[in-house]
Amino acid sequence: MTRVLATGTFDLLHPGHVFFLRQARSFGDELYVLVARDSMIKHKAQPIVPEGQRLKMISAFGVVDKALLGSESDIFEPLKEINPDIIVLGHDQFFDTGELEKNLGERGFKAKVVRIDDAMKCELCSSGRIIKRVLERYGQNEE
Template sequence: MDIIDKKILTSFYVCSITGENPITHCIKKTNLSETYINDRIDALKKNLLLSESGMLTEFGRTSLHVVLAGGVFDIIHPGHIYTLNAAKALGDVLVVVIATGDTAVKMKKRRPLHAETQRQELIGALSTVDLCLVGKEGDIFKTVSLVRPDIIALGYDQVHQEKFITDGCKVIGLNVRVARLQSPIPEYSSSKIEKEYGEALHGI
């Protein structure tokens, strides 16, 4: 399957979650003409990757490797960019889940500087990210069930244990691989940047 077909199927996958029009989404993401995209869609239907009604078939879905990554993403730094690029390299589609403010407090012991919708908009604007969602309170597997990832990518500093995730996914009927990503710049963190910025302001 070539890259254009993958992009079209990615649009159909993303729009099955967001409710957007997949053709409009695909035009925006590829800059291809609607006529050309429709011709490719017809071919995908013949190959049973899309249904006649224009839905992603199970065969079409299994042709995409979906990677799920999550985090607070309060202050974007090079470590975040590296991690997201590494996560995208594991598959075809990268879905990023933004932690809510309350979840962030539990994880980081502090409230984020930016609202979850602002963090979602910022991460969603990155070219490597295909879909950015705000997570559900209390149960990470609600979002996992919605996304149905093939791979869950964890950052080097994320506390989740691989066995906890794989076991939880099996409960909801998913066979998911967990990948622990390493950052080449572990000295970068949102907390450290915030602390150093605050100290610099007070030193003025």
């Protein structure tokens, strides 16, 4: 049985997330998803939706066998429990595939890293675009 791991912030869920998770699932028999902890997101703005709610949303997807929150200190820590065969990265995730495989190997993991270069094309297939649309429509100072 091939265990696949996908990771992400998954803020403001949109069809692009669904596309990514379906693509990730196609690489194996089981799909585990790590939802990024709020405290570990440093490469972009903090999520709108709290981590616990994002976890519940991802857990509800039928293609996801198990969703977990990531570690608050070491991104590799949850891999000890999951032990993935394949780690799938989305087209917009900032990890360098080769560097990630090297870091995994140094920690004793044998997972193959695959990047999905394809992305769903739609007007609001991006959390950033959703936020921009809301701000345009409702203004920055309104609740």
